[in-house]
Amino acid sequence: MKKHLGEIWFLIHFALEIICYQFYYFYFGNAVIAGLLALVYDILAFAPQLFIAAFAEKFKKLSCGLVGAIMVLAGGACGFVPNEAVKIIGFLVLSLGNAFVHVGGAEATVYRCENKIAPSAIFIAGGAFGVVTGKLLGQYGNPFIIGWLIMLVFGALIPLSDKFKGERHTPTIQMADTKKPVPLIVFMAFFVVSVRGLLSYGIPMGWNKSVLHTILLFCMMGLGKALGGILSDRLGAKKTALISTGLSLPLILLGGENMWVSLVGIALFSMTTATTLGILISAMPKHPVVAYGISVTGLLIGSLPAAVPSVKGFISNAAVLSLFTVICFVMLYFIMSPDKISVKKEVKKDDVS
Amino acid sequence: MMFLDVMNFSGIGEIALPVIIIVAVIAVISVAVIFAGDITNRQKTKKLIQDTEKSKKEVKKDDVT
Numbered sequence: 001m002k003k004h005l006g007e008i009w010f011l012i013h014f015a016l017e018i019i020c021y022q023f024y025y026f027y028f029g030n031a032v033i034a035g036l037l038a039l040v041y042d043i044l045a046f047a048p049q050l051f052i053a054a055f056a057e058k059f060k061k062l063s064c065g066l067v068g069a070i071m072v073l074a075g076g077a078c079g080f081v082p083n084e085a086v087k088i089i090g091f092l093v094l095s096l097g098n099a100f101v102h103v104g105g106a107e108a109t110v111y112r113c114e115n116k117i118a119p120s121a122i123f124i125a126g127g128a129f130g131v132v133t134g135k136l137l138g139q140y141g142n143p144f145i146i147g148w149l150i151m152l153v154f155g156a157l158i159p160l161s162d163k164f165k166g167e168r169h170t171p172t173i174q175m176a177d178t179k180k181p182v183p184l185i186v187f188m189a190f191f192v193v194s195v196r197g198l199l200s201y202g203i204p205m206g207w208n209k210s211v212l213h214t215i216l217l218f219c220m221m222g223l224g225k226a227l228g229g230i231l232s233d234r235l236g237a238k239k240t241a242l243i244s245t246g247l248s249l250p251l252i253l254l255g256g257e258n259m260w261v262s263l264v265g266i267a268l269f270s271m272t273t274a275t276t277l278g279i280l281i282s283a284m285p286k287h288p289v290v291a292y293g294i295s296v297t298g299l300l301i302g303s304l305p306a307a308v309p310s311v312k313g314f315i316s317n318a319a320v321l322s323l324f325t326v327i328c329f330v331m332l333y334f335i336m337s338p339d340k341i342s343v344k345k346e347v348k349k350d351d352v353s
Numbered sequence: 354m355m356f357l358d359v360m361n362f363s364g365i366g367e368i369a370l371p372v373i374i375i376v377a378v379i380a381v382i383s384v385a386v387i388f389a390g391d392i393t394n395r396q397k398t399k400k401l402i403q404d405t406e407k408s409k410k411e412v413k414k415d416d417v418t
Contacts, residue, residue, distance in 0.1 A: 034359060035356065035359055038355040038358075038359040038360070041355050046354075135358075201357060300354075303354045303357060323377050327381060327384065330384050334387065
């Protein structure tokens with residue numbers, strides 16, 4: 001069971017995003033204040049995660065996941081009340097509960113999976129699949145009870161995960177070059193996360209015209225996020241981060257009208273999520289949940305400039321994408337420690353000489 | 354981000370472009386400075402190690418004589 005915490009939290013995260021997105025699209029999709037509610041959701045679901053993470057580090061016995069799941073289910077249940085005000089209050093509770101569940105997942109996967117980033121990456125990947133499922137369920141008017149029951153079923157996995165709550169191992173992931181100043185590593189990783197958050201809104205996707213395309217897009221995003229962690233553990237994080245960052249740029253730019261090229265580029269682009277989280281965790285191993293909170297905050301801040309109403313232009317997008325990808329590449333190269341595999345080879349060479 | 358999805362925001366804004374370029378220039382300069390600092394530090398450390406080894410050898414020579 002402990003070996004599969006990543007997969008367990010994948011399912012919980014998947015269910016969490018289903019209930020949140022279905023609630024929103026089912027009840028408020030056509031509401032006048034739909035935009036405002038979505039903004040409130042983002043603020044409540046993302047902004048408090050850093051603070052909740054710090055809280056979770058201090059109060060080790062508190063199960064953020066369970067608290068969050070109860071809030072999400074209670075908030076979701078308000079959707080069944082035929083009163084708009086109750087529904088809005090329920091949505092606010094659900095949004096805040098979302099933040100708690102995220103921190104619970106981060107805590108479970110970073111503290112109990114020792115030197116592996118894959119479980120955290122798999123947990124994060126579940127969200128992409130949940131977002132698209134919930135969105136489609138809500139938009140097509142499927143009864144909200146479906147999403148609520150999915151959360152109830154998968155939320156029941158949280159107490160199983162909490163069985164291992166007593167086992168807290170300081171993560172031994174070594175992705176950051178800790179010879180360099182830790183604040184600098186944290187700043188650069190934060191910068192990379194923010195920039196990647198922003199760039200994700202600049203990816204040209206002229207091919208995305210149908211529901212099937214949207215499903216494929218989200219699936220490749222999720223797949224990329226999970227693969228980023230798995231490959232980091234198997235091949236080495238630095239190699240994975242640099243190759244995926246470098247390769248994603250031409251594929252994304254060339255794939256504006258070519259779906260398959262673009263999808264591969266997007267999967268590669270999403271792979272950095274795991275490595276930046278790993279860098280932050282290895283820079284501050286005594287506070288890995290806070291490290292997760294920092295990456296979420298980076299993502300939120302990075303997405304803000306994308307909300308500036310603008311004329312869409314391919315050239316400006318391409319220029320910004322290229323410039324920032326190069327900056328991210330250099331920063332990742334600088335703050336990441338050499339992969340263990342290559343270090344071993346170097347040691348062998350030294351032995352021979 | 355739900356808000357950006359709902360409001361159909363896509364594309365990195367042209368209005369935001371000057372801000373983005375300023376941030377990028379600052380980032381490039383800071384990365385260059387940091388790299389330069391790192392290289393200088395490495396060279397300093399290397400020189401320090403070499404000097405230490407040199408002085409050790411000299412001390413040994415003095416002991417022999």
